[in-house]
Amino acid sequence: MEPAIHPRVQEIERRANIWIRRSQMCATDDEYRWITATHSVNFYARFAPFADDDRLLATALWVYWGFAFDDARCDNGPLSSRPDQFAILAGRVQRAVEAPSASDTRERLIPPLQKIVGTFRTLGSPVQVRRFALAHRAWLSGVVWQIGNEAAGTIPDLDEYLGMRLLAAGGEPTFAMLELANNAEIPAGELDSPPVRALTEMAILVAALDNDRHSAQKEAMRGHTGQNIYTVLMRHHRLSLAEALVSAAALRDRVLDRFLQLAARVRARASMELRTYLQGLGHGIRGNAEWGLRVPRYLSLGQVPDPLDSSTSLHWAESPTDPRAAPGVTPSIAWWWDENLA
Amino acid sequence: MEPAIHPRVQEIERRANIWIRRSQMCATDDEYRWITATHSVNFYARFAPFADDDRLLATALWVYWGFAFDDARCDNGPLSSRPDQFAILAGRVQRAVEAPSASDTRERLIPPLQKIVGTFRTLGSPVQVRRFALAHRAWLSGVVWQIGNEAAGTIPDLDEYLGMRLLAAGGEPTFAMLELANNAEIPAGELDSPPVRALTEMAILVAALDNDRHSAQKEAMRGHTGQNIYTVLMRHHRLSLAEALVSAAALRDRVLDRFLQLAARVRARASMELRTYLQGLGHGIRGNAEWGLRVPRYLSLGQVPDPLDSSTSLHWAESPTDPRAAPGVTPSIAWWWDENLA
Numbered sequence: 001m002e003p004a005i006h007p008r009v010q011e012i013e014r015r016a017n018i019w020i021r022r023s024q025m026c027a028t029d030d031e032y033r034w035i036t037a038t039h040s041v042n043f044y045a046r047f048a049p050f051a052d053d054d055r056l057l058a059t060a061l062w063v064y065w066g067f068a069f070d071d072a073r074c075d076n077g078p079l080s081s082r083p084d085q086f087a088i089l090a091g092r093v094q095r096a097v098e099a100p101s102a103s104d105t106r107e108r109l110i111p112p113l114q115k116i117v118g119t120f121r122t123l124g125s126p127v128q129v130r131r132f133a134l135a136h137r138a139w140l141s142g143v144v145w146q147i148g149n150e151a152a153g154t155i156p157d158l159d160e161y162l163g164m165r166l167l168a169a170g171g172e173p174t175f176a177m178l179e180l181a182n183n184a185e186i187p188a189g190e191l192d193s194p195p196v197r198a199l200t201e202m203a204i205l206v207a208a209l210d211n212d213r214h215s216a217q218k219e220a221m222r223g224h225t226g227q228n229i230y231t232v233l234m235r236h237h238r239l240s241l242a243e244a245l246v247s248a249a250a251l252r253d254r255v256l257d258r259f260l261q262l263a264a265r266v267r268a269r270a271s272m273e274l275r276t277y278l279q280g281l282g283h284g285i286r287g288n289a290e291w292g293l294r295v296p297r298y299l300s301l302g303q304v305p306d307p308l309d310s311s312t313s314l315h316w317a318e319s320p321t322d323p324r325a326a327p328g329v330t331p332s333i334a335w336w337w338d339e340n341l342a
Numbered sequence: 343m344e345p346a347i348h349p350r351v352q353e354i355e356r357r358a359n360i361w362i363r364r365s366q367m368c369a370t371d372d373e374y375r376w377i378t379a380t381h382s383v384n385f386y387a388r389f390a391p392f393a394d395d396d397r398l399l400a401t402a403l404w405v406y407w408g409f410a411f412d413d414a415r416c417d418n419g420p421l422s423s424r425p426d427q428f429a430i431l432a433g434r435v436q437r438a439v440e441a442p443s444a445s446d447t448r449e450r451l452i453p454p455l456q457k458i459v460g461t462f463r464t465l466g467s468p469v470q471v472r473r474f475a476l477a478h479r480a481w482l483s484g485v486v487w488q489i490g491n492e493a494a495g496t497i498p499d500l501d502e503y504l505g506m507r508l509l510a511a512g513g514e515p516t517f518a519m520l521e522l523a524n525n526a527e528i529p530a531g532e533l534d535s536p537p538v539r540a541l542t543e544m545a546i547l548v549a550a551l552d553n554d555r556h557s558a559q560k561e562a563m564r565g566h567t568g569q570n571i572y573t574v575l576m577r578h579h580r581l582s583l584a585e586a587l588v589s590a591a592a593l594r595d596r597v598l599d600r601f602l603q604l605a606a607r608v609r610a611r612a613s614m615e616l617r618t619y620l621q622g623l624g625h626g627i628r629g630n631a632e633w634g635l636r637v638p639r640y641l642s643l644g645q646v647p648d649p650l651d652s653s654t655s656l657h658w659a660e661s662p663t664d665p666r667a668a669p670g671v672t673p674s675i676a677w678w679w680d681e682n683l684a
Binding site: 083084085086087088090091092094095099100101102103104125126127129130131134137138140141142144145147148149150151152154156159160163164167188189192193194197331332333334335338 | 425426427428429430432433434436437441442443444445446467468469471472473476479480482483484486487489490491492493494496498501502505506509530531534535536539673674675676677680
């Protein structure tokens with residue numbers, strides 16, 4: 001899992017910023033600054049380092065959009081504890097993704113989303129666009145679940161948290177876009193096979209647990225939703241914060257270890273398109289961590305985001321965290337370790 | 343769209359009733375009586391009249407399960423106006439469908455659902471099972487949306503209602519099971535193509551509008567959720583109930599008319615598996631109406647369901663309702679009439 005990034009990342013980021021400004025996706029200059037400070041082109045340029053420029057631009061635009069929606073409608077703002085209102089909005093947003101003729105201007109974020117998905121329709125096959133749409137619903141269903149817990153005043157137990165986080169993290173649509181970015185459609189028999197589903201979920205969870213780590217400080221400071229791997233482990237496993245940090249890292253490393261083992265086995269008899277996809281999952285895990293450790297979204301604690309400093313050198317652990325520190329594997333994800341999986 | 347029903351419907355219904363009794367899906371004898379009175383084998387035997395017995399049994403069991411879940415957790419009961427609690431439950435239920443190792447006995451309806459989906463895994467391909475799982479999520483997302491409206495005290499406008507009802511009606515998983523019942527996997531390029539998506543949605547909407555008609559009296563009498571095509575048209579289009587009945591029928595007939603026209607065009611260049619599926623959509627539209635006009639679920643107004651009387655003769659309209667009585671086609675579904683669709 002060597003680092004890789006698209007060679008024209010800066011040029012494409014400039015194009016993205018212009019698009020975002022013109023799309024009226026952001027209600028204020030302040031919002032524009034924070035959304036562009038997600039540097040989502042830089043993010044997705046690590047997932048799909050070999051994509052055509054137009055494909056990287058289109059897929060990265062959805063990442064910006066996802067952050068904008070998340071910030072304005074999910075993690076904070078008036079809907080973050082209103083599951084009724086959010087469920088209605090999620091339904092309307094998803095319909096706008098699926099129905100090309102849908103028109104819903106009451107939510108300002110819907111028209112730019114439809115423009116992005118419209119581009120997907122011109123770049124990708126109906127199968128790829130449908131897969132993205134279904135992944136988009138999976139994401140929204142996870143956010144509804146998260147907001148349900150928030151409104152109910154519940155910190156879920158670890159098993160439920162993992163099931164929820166696999167969806168709410170947004171990894172489903174993010175990885176579903178790999179096909180669009182790489183212009184490589186995976187045969188359904190491969191993509192829907194249990195080992196490839198397991199690999200997709202494992203990649204999502206590793207990235208999501210990394211994001212929990214990256215955003216922990218900022219979430220705490222800004223009073224965002226209380227559900228993350230640390231609060232879950234502290235509440236239900238009676239760990240201190242220091243212990244929860246180690247335990248979560250051990251779980252993350254254990255999942256990554258299984259991912260690497262299973263991916264090698266699946267790759268051996270995979271089509272070229274599936275190999276490209278598996279490579280993309282790996283790029284995504286690595287790229288998400290590189291991006292998350294540097295991006296002003298998580299690092300800037302002030303009113304205005306700092307510039308992205310790509311020169312910061314990152315230090316990686318030499319070996320996995322002691323797996324004995326990890327919590328036991330829970331039923332929702334236990335099947336990833338099924339010996340008969342592949 | 344001639345009527346058709348599986349020849350061994352009664353034998354398979356007996357097997358289903360035994361399975362349901364043993365599964366402990368129903369908490370009380372009363373619940374068992376109402377659930378078996380849905381005669382879901384009789385329902386799905388019309389969708390898949392040529393299925394192998396075991397395949398019809400397995401798919402019909404999910405229909406029973408869906409009714410049980412609907413009755414206990416969606417349409418009435420304590421969660422029907424608790425979007426937070428329902429969103430959490432929907433997340434857990436869906437994870438139990440997707441993760442073979444999931445274990446969640448806090449909700450008594452989850453273990454029997456997992457048994458049914460486990461059977462799907464032995465009968466169907468991973469692609470078919472995955473398609474069912476994603477359709478299952480679509481359904482639950484629609485129910486969350488409906489409960490969101492209920493909790494917010496909102497009767498949605500027609501456009502939103504159609505988008506919601508397409509999901510909440512349960513047609514997505516019901517029609518997704520056609521592949522499992524008929525043992526015929528549709529190539530992804532066909533199933534995910536816009537005209538076939540449109541046909542699937544049209545079949546769902548026709549059946550859902552028929553269900554609105556079948557259950558209108560019972561819902562009104564039992565104080566169920568106020569969202570149906572009639573309350574929507576009365577509220578937002580200022581129609582009387584008598585006018586709303588005609589207007590809804592005209593909309594339904596207009597959709598069916600387009601379905602028939604488009605299906606004929608698609609069938610001409612369809613694979614055998616897709617032709618089987620399109621046939622199943624037609625069987626489903628017809629079968630749903632035949633079943634819904636007779637089933638004690640909608641007809642029995644007392645404490646105990648009446649027996650199913652299959653001898654009642656049904657009268658069908660000779661011609662469609664005057665299309666001028668239909669409300670204008672709304673943006674969410676306008677693309678079904680796109681001339682370039684097929």
